[in-house]
Amino acid sequence: MSPAPVLKDQERGFLIPIGGAEDKEADRRILSRFVELSGSENGDIVVIPTASRLDDTGPNYLGIFDGLGIGQVDYLPINSREDCDNPSFFDVLDRATGIFITGGNQLRLSTILGGTLIAQKIRRCNAAGIPIAGTSAGASIMSEHMIAGGDANSSPSEDGVNLAPGLGLTNAAIIDQHFTERHRLGRLLSGIAYNPFLLGIGIDEDTGAFIGPDNMLEVVGKGSVTIADAKGLTYSSMGHVGHGEPLSLLGLKLDILAEGCRYDLDKRQSFPPESTTE
Amino acid sequence: MSPAPVLKDQERGFLIPIGGAEDKEADRRILSRFVELSGSENGDIVVIPTASRLDDTGPNYLGIFDGLGIGQVDYLPINSREDCDNPSFFDVLDRATGIFITGGNQLRLSTILGGTLIAQKIRRCNAAGIPIAGTSAGASIMSEHMIAGGDANSSPSEDGVNLAPGLGLTNAAIIDQHFTERHRLGRLLSGIAYNPFLLGIGIDEDTGAFIGPDNMLEVVGKGSVTIADAKGLTYSSMGHVGHGEPLSLLGLKLDILAEGCRYDLDKRQSFPPESTTE
Numbered sequence: 001m002s003p004a005p006v007l008k009d010q011e012r013g014f015l016i017p018i019g020g021a022e023d024k025e026a027d028r029r030i031l032s033r034f035v036e037l038s039g040s041e042n043g044d045i046v047v048i049p050t051a052s053r054l055d056d057t058g059p060n061y062l063g064i065f066d067g068l069g070i071g072q073v074d075y076l077p078i079n080s081r082e083d084c085d086n087p088s089f090f091d092v093l094d095r096a097t098g099i100f101i102t103g104g105n106q107l108r109l110s111t112i113l114g115g116t117l118i119a120q121k122i123r124r125c126n127a128a129g130i131p132i133a134g135t136s137a138g139a140s141i142m143s144e145h146m147i148a149g150g151d152a153n154s155s156p157s158e159d160g161v162n163l164a165p166g167l168g169l170t171n172a173a174i175i176d177q178h179f180t181e182r183h184r185l186g187r188l189l190s191g192i193a194y195n196p197f198l199l200g201i202g203i204d205e206d207t208g209a210f211i212g213p214d215n216m217l218e219v220v221g222k223g224s225v226t227i228a229d230a231k232g233l234t235y236s237s238m239g240h241v242g243h244g245e246p247l248s249l250l251g252l253k254l255d256i257l258a259e260g261c262r263y264d265l266d267k268r269q270s271f272p273p274e275s276t277t278e
Numbered sequence: 279m280s281p282a283p284v285l286k287d288q289e290r291g292f293l294i295p296i297g298g299a300e301d302k303e304a305d306r307r308i309l310s311r312f313v314e315l316s317g318s319e320n321g322d323i324v325v326i327p328t329a330s331r332l333d334d335t336g337p338n339y340l341g342i343f344d345g346l347g348i349g350q351v352d353y354l355p356i357n358s359r360e361d362c363d364n365p366s367f368f369d370v371l372d373r374a375t376g377i378f379i380t381g382g383n384q385l386r387l388s389t390i391l392g393g394t395l396i397a398q399k400i401r402r403c404n405a406a407g408i409p410i411a412g413t414s415a416g417a418s419i420m421s422e423h424m425i426a427g428g429d430a431n432s433s434p435s436e437d438g439v440n441l442a443p444g445l446g447l448t449n450a451a452i453i454d455q456h457f458t459e460r461h462r463l464g465r466l467l468s469g470i471a472y473n474p475f476l477l478g479i480g481i482d483e484d485t486g487a488f489i490g491p492d493n494m495l496e497v498v499g500k501g502s503v504t505i506a507d508a509k510g511l512t513y514s515s516m517g518h519v520g521h522g523e524p525l526s527l528l529g530l531k532l533d534i535l536a537e538g539c540r541y542d543l544d545k546r547q548s549f550p551p552e553s554t555t556e
Contacts, residue, residue, distance in 0.1 A: 154432045155458040155482070155502055155534065180433040183461050189534075204433070204524070224433055224524040235550035237536060246482070246502040246536035250548040254532050256433065256467075258515060258524035270528040272513035 001144055001168035004120075004127035014131035015169055015211040017139030019177040019203030019223060020103055024064050030133075030208040030221050035068045037131040038098025046096040047075035048122075050112050051104025051137040061102060070098075076118075084116035093121050096130055103136030107148050110141060110164055119167060126169055129213075136177050139203060144171035150187030156249060158241045160190030172215065172265045173199040179226060180204045192230040193238045193249055199265060200228035215265040219257045229253040229268050279422055279446035282398075282405035292409035293447055293489040295417030297455040297481030297501060298381055302342050308411075308486040308499050313346045315409040316376025324374040325353035326400075328390050329382025329415040339380060348376075354396075362394035371399050374408055381414030385426050388419060388442055397445060404447050407491075414455050417481060422449035428465030434527060436519045438468030450493065450543045451477040457504060458482045470508040471516045471527055477543060478506035493543040497535045507531040507546050 006012050014037050022030045038045050045065050049058035058075030065073040076089045083089075093099075099122060101109070113119040126132050132142070140146050146166030153160065163174070174191045176184050179202035188200040203209055204223025211217045219225045230236075234251040241247050257263060260273030284290050292315050300308045316323050323343050327336035336353030343351040354367045361367075371377075377400060379387070391397040404410050410420070418424050424444030431438065441452070452469045454462050457480035466478040481487055482501025489495045497503045508514075512529040519525050535541060538551030 153458060154461050154463045155504070180431060180464070183432050185432045185463060186458070207524075222524065224526070226433070234548065235539075237550075241536070246485075246500065247534060248502070248536040248539045248550065249532075249534040250539065250550065252532040252534070254527075254530040256525060256527040256530070258519070258526040261513075261526045261528065270512065272515075272526065272528065 001165065002171050003169055004123040006127045010127070011129050012213045013126045013129045015126065015142055016131060016133035016208050017142055017175045017177070017201070017203055018133060018135040018208040019139065019179055019205045020136035021205035022135055022208065023206050028068060031064065032068055033210065033220060034098065034100070034131065034133045035065060035070050038070065040069055041071045043070050043097040044072040044095050045070050045098040045100055046092055047073065047100045047102065048078065049075055049102045050078045051106060051109045052102050053104065057102050061100060078112060078118065081112055081116060084113065084118040089118060090121060093125060096125060099125060099130060099132045101132065101134035101138030101141060103138055106137035106140040106146055107164065109137060110146060110166060113167065114165065123167065123169060132169060139175050139177045141166045142169040143174045144168040145174050145198060147174055147176050147187060147191060150190065152183045153186035154183055155186045156189035156193055156247050157186065158238065158243060158245065158247060161187040163191060173201045176202045178205055180223060185226065188228055189249065189252065192228055193236055193247070196230035196233055199268065202226040202228070211265065217263040217265055219259050219261050221259060225257045227255045227257065227263050227270070231268060279443065280449050281447055282401040284405045288405070289407055290491045291404045291407045293404065293420055294409060294411035294486050295420055295453045295455070295479070295481055296411060296413040296486040297417065297457055297483045298414030299483035300413055300486065301484050306346060309342065310346055311488065311498060312376065312378070312409065312411045313343060313348050316348065318347055319349045321348050321375040322350040322373050323348050323376040323378055324370055325351065325378045325380065326356065327353055327380045328356045329384060329387045330380050331382065335380050339378060356390060356396065359390055359394060362391065362396040367396060368399060371403060374403060377403060377408060377410045379410065379412035379416030379419060381416055384415035384418040384424060385442065387415060388424060388444060391445070392443065401445065401447060410447060417453050417455045419444045420447040421452045422446040423452050423476060425452055425454050425465060425469060428468065430461045431464035432461055433464045434467035434471055434525050435464065436516065436521060436523065436525060439465040441469060451479045454480045456483055458501060463504065466506055467527065467530065470506055471514055471525070474508035474511055477546065480504040480506070489543065495541045495543055497537050497539050499537060503535045505533045505535065505541050505548070509546060
């Protein structure tokens with residue numbers, strides 16, 4: 001599903017996929033910046049803990065965002081498709097100036113939220129300018145084509161990744177998380193090899209990719225963001241390689257971005273940190 | 279150390295780094311092709327088992343090459359720098375039409391062989407046209423700048439790889455092995471980021487990179503060969519990144535080659551299998 005259309009005189013909100021395990025106690029750089037984008041003391045963040053099976057995930061984030069000085073924070077205890085019809089949840093989202101999707105299992109998110117009015121509401125919120133951050137599973141779910149699972153491997157393969165329809169907050173990229181920590185380059189490359197129109201964005205733990213309304217991505221955090229681009233492929237054997245056989249992909253581009261680096265998702269172009277004098 | 283010079287009217291021999299765990303019992307595709315390049319029933323392969331601490335590594339390969347129809351096969355029981363002075367070993371190498379360097383620890387190879395007349399002899403043999411294959415540690419040792427160790431990680435870092443001087447059979451590339459199996463992209467990328475004149479060649483298990491006298495590499499075997507090229511880097515933070523900090527490398531090129539794909543190491547250009555009609 002393509003992102004919800006941006007209405008006249010509006011601007012899409014930031015999308016902030018986070019690679020999981022973001023710092024919640026020390027400098028909290030990523031979450032602080034999300035709180036700022038959400039309006040700080042005048043803001044109202046809504047947490048969606050649906051990916052997690054743990055009852056305390058929502059309440060925990062209330063405390064975290066409260067500690068970062070947000071004006072108001074709520075969470076929506078959505079644990080079933082039926083919960084998605086609760087009218088009070090729409091009232092809460094109507095007030096939202098920021099939405100945060102927690103980690104857990106992205107297939108829980110897609111199976112519970114997929115096709116519901118809540119999913120539609122979240123998509124429209126972002127199109128209307130509301131920033132949406134998501135960590136781990138909450139990062140994956142943002143993609144139109146979501147990585148649901150796959151090999152822990154640095155090499156791609158014919159069946160190296162399982163894709164499922166995500167929330168479609170972006171259709172420019174597939175997003176993977178815990179990227180370096182869980183050896184996920186192979187499944188990201190598998191995904192972009194399936195259809196090179198997609199960029200692959202692999203985000204390390206405690207690292208956020210702040211994607212602005214202009215589709216410019218900026219890296220914040222302790223790890224790196226790896227962007228894989230298959231648009232320039234000169235040859236791919238993905239279309240005819242047999243099961244379990246090695247894959248050929250000639251002409252991949254790889255950019256590894258640490259904090260401060262930026263990437264234009266439309267032009268597929270990387271930029272060093274602005275203060276760099278080299 | 280640069281490769282030994284090729285004398286007038288001679289042509290350098292094939293270099294065949296193998297990613298380790300090459301098939302020794304079933305189709306033995308890689309070893310068979312090496313035996314052919316070494317002259318088959320008219321050939322004489324010399325095995326250098328020095329990387330291995332196991333006494334049966336040399337004898338085992340005698341049986342393997344014998345079973346593949348080589349005319350003669352010997353091994354040199356070199357276990358110390360003193361052994362490198364044994365004059366009978368030079369006589370054996372004088373007859374060689376192929377040299378095979380076994381796996382083990384590449385630092386054992388470099389510390390025992392480095393700077394000896396045996397090392398010089400091996401280098402001159404290759405310059406005079408004799409093919410040299412090496413598996414695992416025997417593949418790594420071929421590089422002028424040898425990967426001695428490093429992180430098992432898909433992301434590069436400031437201290438992600440330990441380099442040591444190798445045998446210098448090629449100075450075009452650093453070579454890594456057990457590549458996908460041991461998550462070694464990060465250390466390969468670290469190596470080429472140190473000095474982008476180097477290509478990075480990462481070879482999977484049971485996979486060989488047959489590098490001809492024209493520096494054209496062809497892949498044979500069950501896995502893939504990953505070639506990383508940092509020559510087009512538009513930005514690298516390697517020169518100023520702090521210890522343990524994430525690294526930025528913008529503009530890397532990556533080619534993943536399965537069997538039949540080729541790569542021109544001089545022009546840094548990849549080619550699909552020749553039979554491909556796409």
